[in-house]
Amino acid sequence: MSATTKRFYPATLLKAAGCSAETLRSWRTRNGLFPETQNSGVWNKFSIVDMFVAWIVADLTKRRIAAQSAVDAAMACAPILETICDFPSDEAHPDNMQDVFLAVAYRIAKSNSILGLKLTADEPPLVHLIEAETSVRVALNQGFSILIDLRNLILVVGTVVIDDVDFENAQGERSRWIGQFSDLRKAEAEARSSAGRMVASATVSGKRRAVRK
Numbered sequence: 001m002s003a004t005t006k007r008f009y010p011a012t013l014l015k016a017a018g019c020s021a022e023t024l025r026s027w028r029t030r031n032g033l034f035p036e037t038q039n040s041g042v043w044n045k046f047s048i049v050d051m052f053v054a055w056i057v058a059d060l061t062k063r064r065i066a067a068q069s070a071v072d073a074a075m076a077c078a079p080i081l082e083t084i085c086d087f088p089s090d091e092a093h094p095d096n097m098q099d100v101f102l103a104v105a106y107r108i109a110k111s112n113s114i115l116g117l118k119l120t121a122d123e124p125p126l127v128h129l130i131e132a133e134t135s136v137r138v139a140l141n142q143g144f145s146i147l148i149d150l151r152n153l154i155l156v157v158g159t160v161v162i163d164d165v166d167f168e169n170a171q172g173e174r175s176r177w178i179g180q181f182s183d184l185r186k187a188e189a190e191a192r193s194s195a196g197r198m199v200a201s202a203t204v205s206g207k208r209r210a211v212r213k
Helices: 010-017 021-031 048-062 067-085 097-111 136-141 150-161 164-212
Strands: 114-118 126-130 146-149
Touching (some): 067 097, 067 114, 146 150
Antiparallel strands (some): 114 146
16 A cells, blocks of 8 residues: 555545535536546545645635636646655555555655646646755746645645544644744745736836836
């Protein structure tokens, strides 16, 4: 069993994403989330990576991104998440879900990475794994205006897929991770505000030049 093994029922996925069954159904039938589960004729099951993807869809829609764009972006993140979550078989017992998730969580935390998303109308979403060496501001300047801290993701999903008693080892890191995530969102908001001012300034300058002519 690995992070891509489908063993969780929809109820667990719903808890991880924090959405209703009706919302998940809409994402799947209208927007194409998890197309491999459509018309399967059996009870659908989902993997850890699937739960990460569903959480990303929910997070993006909360940021007022259209459901279709959110689903497309999250699905584009899946291959990167699968690569990050891949671990040697000797790091976790294949039949122990807690071991598997802790191995996945360790790899994500160790990577200290952020997913950068660039969404442009009429173009496929662009996803980039921003390494720890790349600053948030540099990533934003490159056009990746949507940033997802993977450490926050494992905190949310982790509380669902493993027992709280086993997750207590990570609680000492929780405040630091959430603090870093808050700083990230603050930097993102500041960068967007700055970009908006630059656009407004350029527009005003253009109008002034037009008036002079």
